[in-house]
Amino acid sequence: MAVPLLLGIAFVAMHLTETALRDTAAARANGERQALEGALDRLSHLPVAIADHPDVIALLTASDGASSAALARRVDSYLERVANAANASLLYVIDERGLTRAASNHRTPNSLVGNDYAFRPYFREAMSDGASRYFAIGVTSGEAGNYFSHAVRQGGETLGVVVVKVELESLQRQWQGGDGTLLLLDQYGVSVLASRPAWRFRTLATLGDDARGAGCAERRK
Numbered sequence: 001m002a003v004p005l006l007l008g009i010a011f012v013a014m015h016l017t018e019t020a021l022r023d024t025a026a027a028r029a030n031g032e033r034q035a036l037e038g039a040l041d042r043l044s045h046l047p048v049a050i051a052d053h054p055d056v057i058a059l060l061t062a063s064d065g066a067s068s069a070a071l072a073r074r075v076d077s078y079l080e081r082v083a084n085a086a087n088a089s090l091l092y093v094i095d096e097r098g099l100t101r102a103a104s105n106h107r108t109p110n111s112l113v114g115n116d117y118a119f120r121p122y123f124r125e126a127m128s129d130g131a132s133r134y135f136a137i138g139v140t141s142g143e144a145g146n147y148f149s150h151a152v153r154q155g156g157e158t159l160g161v162v163v164v165k166v167e168l169e170s171l172q173r174q175w176q177g178g179d180g181t182l183l184l185l186d187q188y189g190v191s192v193l194a195s196r197p198a199w200r201f202r203t204l205a206t207l208g209d210d211a212r213g214a215g216c217a218e219r220r221k
Contacts, residue, residue, distance in 0.1 A: 047150035089167035
């Protein structure tokens, strides 16, 4: 009876170890999820507040070229101050055509001013539905981030969209320095963040034609 008894003890010990590992992994994943959601939610209100700013509305309704240029410079400075104070990666204002009229990074070589983002879902959805939340890799910066957008409206008319980008690269660096394996998947099953760099931007399964077509149309990279 000694051998079966020892095997039974070993099996129970292994089962308890696996359960403990699963519980530890689940607790860490939940902690990372809460930290990520907290970082994102902290800045999600910014486009809502900025969309009501008088200078932003004036910029999107100005018809005179000189007046528009002066307003754009003022809004550029305003967005820069807010982004620095809130530690936001980017803040920018897009007109109804999809062109960026002002941006917090207007002083940098990678300024978004003048860029066309009409193809981005966060622009189209905010124009039609009032708001949007979207993950993508920046076309200009090449860095991953979550985008929150909100429509600028006046008298029932949608004038444009305000966008805040919350960068995720710092979280990616934190994950690389930790133990275990963590993945953050988008709606297509692509790992947008991964504690193992080689696993980043990989899929858990082969993407279908619809998913690949949507990714190309949205220019997620």
